[in-house]
Amino acid sequence: MDSPAPLEIHTKVEADKAELTVAGELDLGTATQLECAVQAALSRGPRELVIDLSKLTFMDSTGLRLFIAMYDEAAENGWTLQLLHPRGETLRIFEISGTDEHLPLVKAPG
Amino acid sequence: MRTGHSTVERGAGRAADLELQIPRGEGAPADARLAVEELRERRHLPDSLSPDLQLLVSEIVTNAVLQPAQRAAAPLVLTAYVGEDRVRVALVDSGHGFGRGSKREAGGYGPFLLERLASRWGVDQLEQNTGTRVWFELPLATVS
Numbered sequence: 013m014d015s016p017a018p019l020e021i022h023t024k025v026e027a028d029k030a031e032l033t034v035a036g037e038l039d040l041g042t043a044t045q046l047e048c049a050v051q052a053a054l055s056r057g058p059r060e061l062v063i064d065l066s067k068l069t070f071m072d073s074t075g076l077r078l079f080i081a082m083y084d085e086a087a088e089n090g091w092t093l094q095l096l097h098p099r100g101e102t103l104r105i106f107e108i109s110g111t112d113e114h115l116p117l118v119k120a121p122g
Numbered sequence: 123m124r125t126g127h128s129t130v131e132r133g134a135g136r137a138a139d140l141e142l143q144i145p146r147g148e149g150a151p152a153d154a155r156l157a158v159e160e161l162r163e164r165r166h167l168p169d170s171l172s173p174d175l176q177l178l179v180s181e182i183v184t185n186a187v188l189q190p191a192q193r194a195a196a197p198l199v200l201t202a203y204v205g206e207d208r209v210r211v212a213l214v215d216s217g218h219g220f221g222r223g224s225k226r227e228a229g230g231y232g233p234f235l236l237e238r239l240a241s242r243w244g245v246d247q248l249e250q251n252t253g254t255r256v257w258f259e260l261p262l263a264t265v266s
Contacts, residue, residue, distance in 0.1 A: 027217075036179070037152065039151045039152060039180055039184070040148045040150070040151050040184050040187060040188075041148045041149045041150075041151065041152050044148075070180075072177055072180040072184060073181060073184070073231030073232060073235065074149065074151075074184055076231055077231070085144055101177070104173070105177065107236075108239070109231060109234065109235070110221045110236055118164065
């Protein structure tokens, strides 16, 4: 079997804001990669962390658990989290699980 | 939850449409998704089946990998049967059982999503405590 498709992550930090764009599949095999990228961005002390999910092609409950933990951490440590533009199946799993009502999702216009 | 024993065939007397040993590890969910997607294409099953099939197979495999393994080397065996009106996917784990924690615990969303999306699902304890089979079925006809 092929190894899992890696998650592609781009990070941009400017002033108080860090923005991560993730593309690919978020699951057990790639979650650690995103966790590390988030911790690296947070080490630069932003007040605001934005994760653009629009290029995520697959996500399962591993992603849900990760974002829930991240949101708890944000509340504890006084920074804000935004999950930007989940689409298609990614948006659907937030909705089916009911986590869309708690997590700071910014839905894509239209 | 609909658990316990299934009355549908478990493939006795018929070869599975997919049978694959998957190494227990972080790459296992992606391996399983790839295998069922290949099966779906090979059997010309509808595209609309793909999202639920991908998600649920990912959930059952993730759940298995995250359980504290009593026998870490015990492989996971993924099987699938394509019937006239449904596809049935099963994961046999000879290492341990199927976790049913709360939603926020590791694996807790798995049962929740199975309950929401599968037409039927269940967990069978294998004979003589030799492991667990988690299975689910999805209809082939589009329901909306």
